[in-house]
Amino acid sequence: MTETERSVVQSLEGGSDAVCVAVHIRPLVESELADGCQTCLSVCPFSLQVVCKDGPTFTYDYVYGGGGASPDRLYDQCVQPLVVGLFKGYNACCFAYGQTGSGKTYTMGSSAFTATGSARGVIPCVMESIFDRIAATGDAAFTVRVGFVEIFNEEIRDLLSPDQAATAAASPSVHIREVVGGGVCLAGAHEKDVTSKEEMAAILEQGSRCRATASTGMNQRSSRSHAIFTITVEQRRIAPNRAPDQAEGDHSGDDEDGAPDDYLCAKMHLVDLAGSERQKRTKAEGARLKEGININMGLLALGNVVNALTENKAHIPYRDSKLTRMLQDSLGGNSKTTMIACVSPADINLEESTQTLRYANRARNIRNKPVVNRDPIAAQISHLRQQLATARAENTRLRRRCPPLAPYPPALNSYAVCSGDGLT
Numbered sequence: 001m002t003e004t005e006r007s008v009v010q011s012l013e014g015g016s017d018a019v020c021v022a023v024h025i026r027p028l029v030e031s032e033l034a035d036g037c038q039t040c041l042s043v044c045p046f047s048l049q050v051v052c053k054d055g056p057t058f059t060y061d062y063v064y065g066g067g068g069a070s071p072d073r074l075y076d077q078c079v080q081p082l083v084v085g086l087f088k089g090y091n092a093c094c095f096a097y098g099q100t101g102s103g104k105t106y107t108m109g110s111s112a113f114t115a116t117g118s119a120r121g122v123i124p125c126v127m128e129s130i131f132d133r134i135a136a137t138g139d140a141a142f143t144v145r146v147g148f149v150e151i152f153n154e155e156i157r158d159l160l161s162p163d164q165a166a167t168a169a170a171s172p173s174v175h176i177r178e179v180v181g182g183g184v185c186l187a188g189a190h191e192k193d194v195t196s197k198e199e200m201a202a203i204l205e206q207g208s209r210c211r212a213t214a215s216t217g218m219n220q221r222s223s224r225s226h227a228i229f230t231i232t233v234e235q236r237r238i239a240p241n242r243a244p245d246q247a248e249g250d251h252s253g254d255d256e257d258g259a260p261d262d263y264l265c266a267k268m269h270l271v272d273l274a275g276s277e278r279q280k281r282t283k284a285e286g287a288r289l290k291e292g293i294n295i296n297m298g299l300l301a302l303g304n305v306v307n308a309l310t311e312n313k314a315h316i317p318y319r320d321s322k323l324t325r326m327l328q329d330s331l332g333g334n335s336k337t338t339m340i341a342c343v344s345p346a347d348i349n350l351e352e353s354t355q356t357l358r359y360a361n362r363a364r365n366i367r368n369k370p371v372v373n374r375d376p377i378a379a380q381i382s383h384l385r386q387q388l389a390t391a392r393a394e395n396t397r398l399r400r401r402c403p404p405l406a407p408y409p410p411a412l413n414s415y416a417v418c419s420g421d422g423l424t
């Protein structure tokens with residue numbers, strides 16, 4: 001079943017869903033401490049408000065660090081619900097937004113790491129949670145796939161391409177395509193099947209190594225691209241009146257009155273955006289400057305989409321950049337979405353942090369329309385298979401209730417006549 005054949009079926013559970021917005025305030029880092037920076041952000045005790053020094057106060061769904069809740073709770077409160085939704089067939093997106101050096105990669109955990117290593121963050125927790133859930137679910141068969149791309153200088157690069165040369169230069173074969181139901185998919189990007197969190201972690205690590213990073217005046221290891229790690233979970237939920245081992249091939253069970261099998265397929269985008277940057281502060285030149293301009297253009301397009309959505313404009317400018325096209329479903333579309341706004345508390349970054357906070361506050365007004373992604377064609381096939389199984393079982397039962405046929409040559413009047421109710 002291809003993406004384009006898969007249509008989205010509105011579920012009863014559907015409806016409008018606000019984007020969840022969390023703020024993560026990192027501690028002052030070494031360079032800021034060395035420069036004698038002071039903290040310019042504070043969190044109102046017992047509230048979800050962040051106060052900018054001599055400036056505005058903004059309210060969020062969650063605030064971590066800087067006097068807010070412990071960042072250890074970020075995953076459980078803001079991202080775990082998305083994973084729960086993923087298993088119910090809802091698309092999900094978690095993206096980190098913020099100025100360069102504000103802690104997006106740290107928060108997402110999308111830099112190279114191993115599953116057993118010490119680095120943690122949103123993505124490693126998602127991986128663990130997905131495979132824990134699969135292990136604990138007895139009545140469904142799962143297929144998990146991952147894809148990993150970056151948008152670098154307005155080109156989409158496949159970070160999982162087996163041909164590493166193709167990732168070094170923008171791989172022209174990766175295109176954004178519209179799918180039935182209004183979403184988008186990437187044509188030409190590799191997806192890999194995975195059966196464990198270790199395999200998934202190895203793929204994240206492999207892709208992260210190919211990702212474009214460079215040192216700038218504001219971050220020693222600055223992401224120069226927007227990275228999108230996509231996990232697809234397909235599940236075939238076996239009808240409750242059949243044991244899992246009866247589901248494949250064995251059609252002897254009597255499931256005439258049971259519900260048909262269910263096929264759900266949902267995607268989770270985990271997005272580590274490149275940070276907004278000012279040339280004056282990053283001191284970027286040449287290639288770094290070009291990257292910075294492209295980063296800012298993508299983020300500007302994202303900002304315009306957020307504004308248009310919150311102002312209920314008729315036209316939402318998704319097509320203005322590859323980033324906004326990729327996130328089309330996640331903002332105002334078929335997805336449950338969490339935005340994590342990352343900010344530095346250093347007074348030297350007050351202007352940028354205030355901008356991020358204002359932007360994140362606006363994003364709280366975005367309403368998405370998540371629906372359960374059910375595969376109607378596969379569900380129909382499943383239903384027909386069940387009907388066939390029912391007919392076969394009925395046939396077997398009737399045969400058992402009939403005496404064996406008499407050996408040839410039988411006397412004409414010794415034939416038993418069989419009906420649905422047994423012998424007559």
Ligand SMILES: Nc1ncnc2c1ncn2[C@@H]1O[C@H](COP(=O)(O)OP(=O)(O)OP(=O)(O)O)[C@@H](O)[C@H]1O
Nearest residue numbers: 026029100101102103104105106219222223274275
């Ligand atoms: N919560 C945190 N606690 C401790 N250190 C942090 C935290 N968040 C970020 N840092 C440190 O701050 C620096 C910048 O973080 P990071 O690379 O994640 O920023 P970024 O927003 O992804 O930057 P860019 O947009 O340039 O890629 C790193 O040295 C990182 O280790």
